[in-house]
Amino acid sequence: MAAREIKSILATDCGSTTTKSILIEWRDGRYRLIRRGEAPTTVEAPAEDVTKGVLNAVGEIEDLEGRQFLNDEKDGILVTEDGRGVDMYCSTSSAGGGLQMTVAGVVKSMTGESAQRAALGAGAIVMDVVASNDGRLSHEKVSDIRRLRPDMILLSGGIDGGTIDHVVELAEVIRAADPKPRFGVGYKLPVIYAGNVNARTAVAEELEGTAELKIVDNLRPVLERENLGPARDTIHELFMEHVMAQAPGYAKLMEWTGLHEDGVWRNVPIMPTPGAVGKLIETVAEQLDIRVMGVDIGGATTDVFSVFDSEGRPVFNRTVSANLGMSYSVSNVLASAGMDNVMRWVPFHMDEADLRNRIRNKMIRPTTIPQELEELIVEQAIAREALRLALVQHRELAVGLKGVAQERTIGDAFDQSASGATLVDMMALDLLIGSGGVLSHSPRRSQTAHMLIDSFLPEGVTMLAVDSIFMMPHLGVLSEVHPQAATEVFDNDCLIKLGHCVAPSGPVKKGGVLASLKLTMPDGSVRTEDIHSGEMKLVPLGPGEKVAAEIAPAKGLDVGEGPGRVWTGTLEGGVVGLILDGRGRRPFNLPEDDGERVEMLQKWSSALDTYPERFLSLKGDR
Amino acid sequence: MAFAYTPGLRVAAVADIVKTRRLPLKGQVLVNRGDSVQADDIVAKTELPGNVKMLNIANILGMPAQDIHELLAVKEGDPIEEKGVIAQSRGLFGRFFKNTVRSPVTGVFESFNDITGQAVLREPPIPVQIDAYVNGVVDEVLPEEGVLIRTRCTFVQGIFGIGGEVRGELKVVVDSPDREVSPDMITPDCAGKVLVGGSYISNATLRKAVAVGVKAVVVGGFDDKDLKDLLGYDLGVAITGHEKKGITLILTEGFGRMTMARGTFDLLRSRQGMKASVNGATQIRAGVMRPEVVIPLSGDEVALKDGGRQAGAMDIGSFVRCIRAPYFGRLGKVASLPPELRVVDSEARVRVLEVEFEDGSRVVVPRANVELIEK
Incomplete structure (x- = not known):
């Protein structure tokens, strides 16, 4: 079956908490999302088989659609060429803790960091960066590798023709550690060598008998260029062959994904979820030529993706905060952010012991959802902190020499390592996309917008959007095999624009006007709006509605054109509207006085219609 | 779909369970298939490479x-x-x-x-030995890796625990599942035993239990702030079992004051005086692991009563426990499983079910907020 003949596609994403299924079909000349279903992920006992969750999630689509998508035995997906079931099935996965890697490089801030980026870009969680200069003694490195039990190790180091000794020393450490993989006693740990070509033989000799060694092109062949592609591809390949094949039920799932092409079965590899989302975000930034950030907050981890400029070129970065999430890792958000930081977003008083128990109960029963409004508000407060911390981590890694084939001079390279400035520039950001359960499934879209603004603090003019029903992973893997279907569904059904957010940045005086807007509305009328200090405001502007705008910031404040300079352009609405945020940036501070803080939170929530009015009377304590 | 899938904890009066006893590295298996073993018997050994x-x-x-x-x-x-x-x-x-x-x-x-x-x-290799953990029969030998031990037992899974494998005689210290374990209940004769409490234990009482030499405490709930005090740090991710606090603690319901499910309490009480193997290890992540109480039953005279119900299948009439506010901890039966999405208090549109509590009252809760209880 050729790509254009494919009329019906099933895709699943096996998350750490929930397995999500979507049905895409060719209708009226284009690909559209038809149905979605979901079910708890079943890596946990009693099922201990990921395919059970997949069958349940697809079964839900069957129920809703009233058609057959599972085979007659109900133990597989019905993929045929004769119109029954679907024409293609593909999947992503982050269940089972995702892909956990240790990376190694000679200099921590150079090859170590490049190796880290290669692994992150492939969708891995990097548990440790081992480097010759990381300050640990050799035996400490050995015991750390043993303790962490990575699924895979990426060994880099040395530019081509550079140091051999240090690279071999790192191989020695790996051999001495003799690490055992998490799954399966009998197989050898995969090690990818992507370092100095001249050290290949020595590294191979050192690791012979200890590891399953794969040698690929150097990921830093010269100082001023990264070549992350080959290492990334090999990580994907080994993830499938070694890690996934060992996790409960995956061997079966790997056989299910694919399509028939002219009577021959073609397998479509399962992608790690973050790898799939990253691919989609990179594609969006490239197609629209804009600066994009995406955040995907899951149950166990939070991923941040960005495309910002570095020396005039767009550079993609991805980080994963391995222990920031809304279910399995929810207690870690509390431990990392601190109780006060979580509580500052809750517009009512709560007893600390009670809140701690509630959060802990969510951790031990991760699939539960807030039934009461009060619980929802607390959960969204935690999400703000998880997102904020994930952004902090992203800023720290998205620095300096980034991305594939970035040319620099030696002088620039030294300059960059000295400065280490982050590429993340919230003022330059055009589009911020939120994804993941707490953002995609919030009962009101205004809640999603509010969470994104509070945690990421976009500056100037930024479009906010949400992955409507959390299907970026599905579309990411689909884009590998059927780009047209992926693009059409992304445009039509996946991305929901919430509206532009306008936030003047700079030192703010209490009570003043931060910026004045002159808006030429779709009907031709002219409307003026002032952004007052400490206020949030919602201007009604629906999806697709655009206004010509002039934004004149107060002296010293910036909305994108520099301090005090007028911004002229088009503002677009969305399902929430045009959001004006006068709470200030750099710094953004919540009132320290508890009463004043609660009052402001309530005021802002009312302005954005974030919660139903009855939230004003919530007391928290029961 | 006639049933909904939901995760559940196992509480079974009589069950056949198989425990995998596996070495961290290849080594030597010391028993044969069909051998009867006691919990303390060493079944496999190996040597870890030295530092x-x-x-x-x-x-x-x-x-x-x-x-x-x-x-x-x-x-x-x-x-x-x-x-x-x-x-x-x-x-x-x-x-x-x-x-x-x-x-x-x-x-x-x-x-x-x-x-x-x-x-x-x-450095010289570090010897590692694995015991049988439970009384039972060697069901299968994994050559050079370990064994599977089959045991007919009373089996209770908890929701969260700390501390590793211990064994001791079961002693119930409260007279009802809603009673808190108080310090005066921890008497010298509790030494070496596995204590079963009711709804709650405080950190102070738990410390007394450690001082007396109690092996393990199985209780409905515990405060998170007490857990932080006990461990000396705020537990970030739920991967436990390695704590060396002198005691194994298993929570059957969750954090806070939580009445132990009546069925769990009555079952444990009926096994008072018997030897229990207990493990607090919990991993709520890859390869999820829940803490457990295993009480091997002697002889073959005990008939297997564990029904053939499909694991995880929830039907009308299934026994469930609510696991989220506002009905947290309440037990009931599934009264209906409406297929359509419903809007709940938080305004979320979700799949729901109707639960009938023991007092006959009925409420609607999200399907995600209940767990199955085996009866």
Whole structure:
């Protein structure tokens, strides 16, 4: 079956908490999302088989659609060429803790960091960066590798023709550690060598008998260029062959994904979820030529993706905060952010012991959802902190020499390592996309917008959007095999624009006007709006509605054109509207006085219609 | 779909369970298929590779790495003694000012690298033994790796625990599942036992239990702030079992004051005085693991009553426990499973079910907010 003949596609994403299924079909000349279903992920006992969750999630689509998508035995997906079931099935996965890697490089801030980026870009969680200069003694490195039990190790180091000794020393450490993989006693740990070509033989000799060694092109062949592609591809390949094949039920799932092409079965590899989302975000930034950030907050981890400029070129970065999430890792958000930081977003008083128990109960029963409004508000407060911390981590890694084939001079390279400035520039950001359960499934879209603004603090003019029903992973893997279907569904059904957010940045005086807007509305009328200090405001502007705008910031404040300079352009609405945020940036501070803080939170929530009015009377304590 | 899938904890009066006893590395299995074993019997053993010391001999002697090989006093694989000579420079005229490199450890001279000048010294292996953990029969031998032990037992899974495997006689210290365990209930005769409490235990009472020598406490709830005090840190991710706090703690319901499910309490009470194998290890992540109480039942006379119900299948009439506010901890039966999405208090549109509580009242809750209880 050729790509254009494919009329019906099933895709699943096996998350750490929930397995999500979507049905895409060719209708009226284009690909559209038809149905979605979901079910708890079943890596946990009693099922201990990921395919059970997949069958349940697809079964839900069957129920809703009233058609057959599972085979007659109900133990597989019905993929045929004769119109029954679907024409293609593909999947992503982050269940089972995702892909956990240790990376190694000679200099921590150079090859170590490049190796880290290669692994992150492939969708891995990097548990440790081992480097010759990381300050640990050799035996400490050995015991750390043993303790962490990575699924895979990426060994880099040395530019081509550079140091051999240090690279071999790192191989020695790996051999001495003799690490055992998490799954399966009998197989050898995969090690990818992507370092100095001249050290290949020595590294191979050192690791012979200890590891399953794969040698690929150097990921830093010269100082001023990264070549992350080959290492990334090999990580994907080994993830499938070694890690996934060992996790409960995956061997079966790997056989299910694919399509028939002219009577021959073609397998479509399962992608790690973050790898799939990253691919989609990179594609969006490239197609629209804009600066994009995406955040995907899951149950166990939070991923941040960005495309910002570095020396005039767009550079993609991805980080994963391995222990920031809304279910399995929810207690870690509390431990990392601190109780006060979580509580500052809750517009009512709560007893600390009670809140701690509630959060802990969510951790031990991760699939539960807030039934009461009060619980929802607390959960969204935690999400703000998880997102904020994930952004902090992203800023720290998205620095300096980034991305594939970035040319620099030696002088620039030294300059960059000295400065280490982050590429993340919230003022330059055009589009911020939120994804993941707490953002995609919030009962009101205004809640999603509010969470994104509070945690990421976009500056100037930024479009906010949400992955409507959390299907970026599905579309990411689909884009590998059927780009047209992926693009059409992304445009039509996946991305929901919430509206532009306008936030003047700079030192703010209490009570003043931060910026004045002159808006030429779709009907031709002219409307003026002032952004007052400490206020949030919602201007009604629906999806697709655009206004010509002039934004004149107060002296010293910036909305994108520099301090005090007028911004002229088009503002677009969305399902929430045009959001004006006068709470200030750099710094953004919540009132320290508890009463004043609660009052402001309530005021802002009312302005954005974030919660139903009855939230004003919530007391928290029961 | 006639049923909904939901995760659940197992509470079974009589069940056949199989425990995998696996070595961390390949080793020797000491029992055969069909053997009867007691919980304390060693079933497999191995030796973990010793810790590694790395010694850069070239740097110590101040010589190029490729010149070191002929100065080594030992060969790869040779045993070495602490302070024993492993390399020596030739010195002046072959006699004077010789530099000597001595081993910092006893063990084996594992390898030397001509490129880096580095030697790997390995300390003696660390012996590891695995016991049977439960009384039972060896069901299967995993060659060189371990065994599967089958046992007919009373089996209770908890929701969260800390501390590793322990064994002891079961002693119920409260008279009803809603009673808190108080310090006066921890008497000297509790030493070496597995205590079953009701709804709650405070940190102070738990510390008393440790002081008395209690092996484990199984209780409905515990405060998170007390957990932080007990551990000395805020637990980030739920991966437990390695804590060395002198006691194993298992929560059957969750955090806070939580009445233990009546069925769980009555079952444990009916097994009072019997030997229990208990493990607090919890991993709420990859390869999820819940804490457990295993009470092996003696002889074959105990008939297996564990129904053939499909694991995880929830039907009308299934027994469930609510696991989220506002009905947290309440038990009931599934009264209906409406297929359509409903809007709940938080305004979320979700799949729901109707639960009938023991007092006959009915409420609607999200399907995600209940768990199955086996009866």
